[in-house]
Amino acid sequence: MSIAELESREIQLGASTGGLWSDAWQRLRRNPAALVGFFLVGAFVVIALFAPLIAPYAPKDQNILLVANGCCPGPSSAHWFGVDQLGRDELSRILYGARFSLEIGVVSVIAGLSIGLLLGSIAGYIGGFIDSLIMRMMDIMLAIPGLLLAIGIVAALGPGLYQIMIAVGVANVPVFARLLRGSVLAQREQDFVLAARAVGARKRQILFSHILPNAISPVIVQGTLAMATAIIDVAGLGFLGLGPQDPGTPEWGTMLTQVDLYLQSAPFLAIIPGVAIVLSVLGFNLIGDGLREALDPKLRGRVGRIGRFKLAKAKTSG
Amino acid sequence: MAEPLLQVEGLEVQFWTARGQVYAVNGVSFEVSEGETLGIVGESGCGKSVTSLALLGILPRAGRVVAGSAMFQGRDLLQLPDKELRGIRGKDIAMIFQDPMTSLNPVLTIGRQIVEPLETHFGLERKAATLRAIELLDQVGIPSAAARVGDYPHQFSGGMRQRAMIAIALACEPKVLIADEPTTALDVTIQAQILDVLRNLVVDRKTALVLITHDLGVVAGTCERVNVMYGGMFMETGSAEQIFATPRHPYTLGLLQSVPRLDATRRGKLQPIEGAPRDMLSQPSACPFQPRCRYEVEESRMSVPPLRELEPGHWVACFNPVPAEEWAGSVA
């Protein structure tokens, strides 16, 4: 029995227990890294949704008296994360900041994803001239590195919340278009699609009921990872001063812009929003990685944790 | 009879996988002498390839030899430290793999890949080794070998790649050659050519050949002794004549009956073996073939049948062997 036979045999055993999705869910549940990811993202979403209820202060409330003796007093019982250079409660600002990241991230990814999906599936399914036209356009957009494209768009539209959403969303379009086109091309030649065509199903019907559902799993993985990138890019644009123009807005990247001046006296002002960004990005990356592994048939059935342990035991005893 | 060159006793190999322990090889014994060709036959997944990988110490990471010995020139291959085994591997015992499409490195030239064992085992200089590589390619029947030695695998056809694989295996003139499904991936005409190359080797150089295959036709024309393997065990062992003329194990019979024959009557139907191969996820406690067997008896479920010698040199692991005339009768 060769390795390949061994693995294909395991895949058969695996496939018999349920469908692709329930199987993937089973694997995801056993993946501790993905669980950490779910926890981080869950906390991030809850905080974003309920920030006004959780936050002890309003994010823009200034209390100059607190910084009268220099910037900036560190953590205390009244202000767990300390206050910033204008005496605003850092904890409340961080909690409110989650709203911006989540809102911009979700809107821009969904916008980029839906336009990319549409273009990619049209290109992949129709093929020919339309395919070349769309994909060359995507190539040209991809020739401009993501953040630079976003910078250019924000420069044209002016800085601000919606502009950032559009910029990050547009930068996502070619990524999803390419991904979906590849998937659709691969699915188009599958037996069940040929079968549907043979019995005379309509083109659009084949695309929506046969091809897209099967091409969607890499899109879900990419979507999760794109959320991570979007949060980083949004913070990056904020850091460059292209974020919301009201400097009081508690956007994480924007909060990091001004701290350069206070790095010596109050490093926590840089560390806290930074860590908030890292944790939420890490959460999406962990889920994306876990999903990819769970959905990838090639990775199924590799030697697992328990197997390793037994192997080690067998080694020492044998 | 000559002293056996390679003598394998009670080999057991297991795999540790996410789905649990896989009992891939469960006590296999055989021996092969100079100039002899030994066949190991079975369907895919029965443990044939794992047996050969275990002998060379190149099992995948998840696999371990848990019992047995393999004596070669007074040394037990299974006990040797890797460094010593490496000196034997490719030099005294070489292997030809199943799929010539994937078994050659795509980014190295054919010549480079033939030269490697020569450099490693004989310390040959690049130039001398390349000359030898050309000679080897010529030997296995590659036309204008000197011009092709610098080619990459993708520039070779399937049959030529398998010839190149054989050239690699022959580079150090091994005493034992293990050929794992050497013809499976090839067209029928090329199969015959490759088998010819192997046969000549056995005759001319007295190489001991272990031919692993699922193809009974390949075995019938090439091997002196044949082992029929199922579920990681040998079900039947005998001379090629004994196995093909009077198969005594129900599994062997089943294999023979599922091969289409030109001389069979039109009305005679092929008889496939019902059911699926064993999953090998548990230690065998009964006859591995019992769930698919038409001849099963009470005992088959209770314990593993040992190999018993029914006539000189013909061993069968079955509690209820098929009558000797059964196969002859079904053909007539």
Add this chain to the structure above:
Amino acid sequence: MLRFVVRRLLLLIPILLGLSVLVFIWIRLLPGSPAQALLGERATPQSIAQLQHQYGLDKPLYVQYWRYLSTLAHFDFGSSISSQRTVMFEIGHRFPATVELAASAMFFAILLGIPLGFFAAKKHGSIFDHGSLVVSLIGISIPIFFLGLILKYIFAVKLGWLPSVGREDVLALRPHPTNFYLLDAILNGDPGALWDTIKHLILPAIALGSIPLAIVARITRAAVLDVQNEDYVRTARAKGLPPNEVDRRHVLRNALLPISTIIGLQTGLLLSGAVLTETIFAWPGVGFWLKEAIFNRDYPVLQGGILFLAIVFVLVNLVVDISYAIINPRIRLSN
């Protein structure tokens, strides 16, 4: 091989034309009239009229595009509003700084990433493997500017080991014939200057190189794990080759194929990351210049800079494609 290179070069033409169209449209989307945008706030009616005539802004769109294209063909990206110097002059001055930084970052990422990923794969399932996975995942999740700030705080502000801004000691007045400071220091035979330049490079290069490092390590690990299970690696082992030779000649050489592709894609990330890194470390490169241009609404600079970086990105990927073909005989020998 030659045909492959020629075909790839020909494929560049539509991409470059497309880029020019994109930027042309972008200029027309800028707030105010294009002439106003390109001249800035100090625009006078005369200068606007002159520019409108120069770019043919009073002509139909396709004429305008044609004129725009011919100025680009002469590498004329216009002049900076804030410095009055031509964009090409500024790029010639600043691009070496960005190249030096990006190359050092990539050097750091490759030099560390490939061995890290390789050993993680070799010790698949071990604590080292799990640890490297976690570290690389965190590496991917850290925004460059945050890492830059932290590095700056620890090694420049707190410990004072390394300088925090610029490319060299501000008081040093050294000649810079090439603007590649490392090269200049070597050309001048000045070890002190070389050390000073390296010290200034370390922190920004690590900050910029962290994400490529994490990605290179992950891809290397995945590629090695994949290649290790290939049949030809089994063949190599069956030949009795020593393990290090199996790894070097058979595993790594094949694993390099996906790694080289990723390295090409990462240069894009480096170029956009340069904007952030150069901002933090006041590195006088193209990125820092672009960031200032955003605030000065210096549209000629933005237009020229972004177009220039996009062209660089396209060219780097061309080079990567060609070197991919060199390691992969299947492409090298195809006609």
